[in-house]
Amino acid sequence: MWHYTNTLHVSSSTQSRQQGEVAGGVVSGSVGTDSPDLSDDELFEVLSNRRRRYTVHALEETDGAAEIGDVAEQVAAWEYDVDVEEVSYEERKRVYTALQQSHLPMMDEAGIVEFNKDRGLVEPTESLNDIEVYMEVVQGNEIPWSVYYLGLSGVAATLTAAVWLDAWPFALLPDIAWMTALTAMFAVSAVAHTYFARGQRIGETDKPHELRRE
Template structure:
């Protein structure tokens, strides 16, 4: 059943679409470049990526092999799923809004993890400085008992650790519950 028949791609349909590296590359390329592209130009980009050479160094055979594969197999599959529009008359391919359903399954270069090591280092430096100022009874810190300062430093590390756990478990980009976890939810 395609996207157009029920409005949403099933998880199996998504996995099937993304099971082939050429289709993943096509989707990623179209997402990165934002606009429509002719099938011949897309085949050239895919062939260059697959052969790990600049597009200018491709042989006609390399380009043709990819073009035929895209034309006969991959673009129709993406089109039937509603992920791309393809006009065979002008040979232009463009993404549809359905590609948003694939978003969580596709890695993005610009997505980065939070710099947890930096947060831990900052917590250690600020916490250590805070504790040192309380121990030497620096002005403004003399009223803070040493034990309380130690508890504050430990609590700060606990907060950062819990934040990392919650972020990694529930909010990290690109993370997905396993099939077993999803079945149990």
């Protein structure tokens, strides 16, 4: 089973937290915005849908406005796990219709994109450019980073107690050696987390992170 954790970071002086559930996983994160056109609930609702996340990913790779047909073709390729050139007319039309009639109007209303139905164009707004969307995809035999850090903290607490009590064999090394080891563990974990998080940012790679993990 796949679990999805989306964390949204918005450049703003106001910060708030929202949590919710979607089919197939868990959506959690923090959103901050001082724009009256964007609300936390709308952002989480928009990005809880895979097709809309794919749309955001496709728009992140464009420079300015994009034709809906091109976006639909790319989203369809990701959904059906084929190259863009292999997307059939029916597959493209199915995604195109859904984007035009449902998803893009919703994203436009939320202030994430500017959707011009008459011209067949969609363009990311400044609000979308200010949002960094990260997705953590965890397989059933893996653990999320939050659980990893919880376990690491437990190990650190146990080790600290053992050193403080001079328990064997921890008493064989000076306290400073164990403190250095603990610091190194958290430092290495933080570096690894930062490295993997960059690859999980929507729009950072050539294809959505969900697909790269399948």
